[in-house]
Amino acid sequence: xxxxxxxxxxxxxxxxxxxxxxxxxxxxxISSILFVIALPKLEIPVRKSIDGIRxxxxxxxxxxxxxxxxxxxxMLIQERLNIRSYLYAAKNIYIxxxxxxxxxxxxxxFTKVSGCYLTQKQTRNNHLRNCMKLGNNSTAxxxxxxxxxxxxxxxxxxxxxxxxxxxxxxxGEGVLGCFxxxxxxxxxxxxxxxxxxxxxxxx
Numbered sequence: 001x002x003x004x005x006x007x008x009x010x011x012x013x014x015x016x017x018x019x020x021x022x023x024x025x026x027x028x029x030i031s032s033i034l035f036v037i038a039l040p041k042l043e044i045p046v047r048k049s050i051d052g053i054r055x056x057x058x059x060x061x062x063x064x065x066x067x068x069x070x071x072x073x074x075m076l077i078q079e080r081l082n083i084r085s086y087l088y089a090a091k092n093i094y095i096x097x098x099x100x101x102x103x104x105x106x107x108x109x110f111t112k113v114s115g116c117y118l119t120q121k122q123t124r125n126n127h128l129r130n131c132m133k134l135g136n137n138s139t140a141x142x143x144x145x146x147x148x149x150x151x152x153x154x155x156x157x158x159x160x161x162x163x164x165x166x167x168x169x170x171x172g173e174g175v176l177g178c179f180x181x182x183x184x185x186x187x188x189x190x191x192x193x194x195x196x197x198x199x200x201x202x203x
Contacts, residue, residue, distance in 0.1 A: 075147055076173055079165050080188055082145070083177040085111045086154070087186045090161045090179050100156040100181070104138040107154075113138075114146040150174060162200050167193050178203040 089110035093101045104113050116131035117140055134143055142153045149172070150165045159182045165175040170193060177188040178201040187203035 072172075075149055076175070076190065078147070079145060079150055080175045080190065083163050083165055083175045083188050084186065086113070086163050087161070087177050087179045087188070090163075091181075091184070091186065094161075094179070094181050100161045101154070102141070104134050104140045104143060104154075105136065108136050108138070113143075115152070116144040116146075116148070118142055118144040118151050157200055160200065160202060164198060164201075166198060170194055174198075176201040 086107055089107045090101050092110045093099065093106060101107050107113050113134055115134050117134065117138075131144070131148070134140060141155065142151065144151050145165065149169075150167055152163060152165050154161070154163045156162070159180055161179040161181070163177045165177075167174045173190055173192055175188055176191055176198070177186070179186050180203045183203075185203050187201065189201060191198070
């Protein structure tokens, strides 16, 4: 039995010896030749893959930019609707009491006004600042919009009541609105902050 195991071990060791040097050189030579033949054919799909990644990256960047533009447009439309609701509230107050609203609390009698208190001491365009929400009896005449992208101010001159929604960013767009108590007309206008001096809108 012991002799049988030693013979079996000797046969197993002979088969375990691996490749010779000549066999290894032959395999490396064949592999190199195949690689040289395949390289030009591999180059085209690799180049196409790189171009594809570049195109997808560019498309993704353009899509992100487009979505930001859409978001800005949506906020502007929303702000314009808010200004119109404030002006109609001012019109209802004038019809009811023959005076213009003087504070946010006055406007809140006829429409909801959402936003934060904004004082002259606060740093505008700083989203980390705390939001002190406007109350139903707020005496504010200047406030910050709910989305925190605009600061609003309301005032009256002669027969004209104005509400201005001014963007914090210098290249942003805002909304000017007015109500004329003599004609009853309500007008809103979008303006570019860097192209227009913010002034009273006449309607």
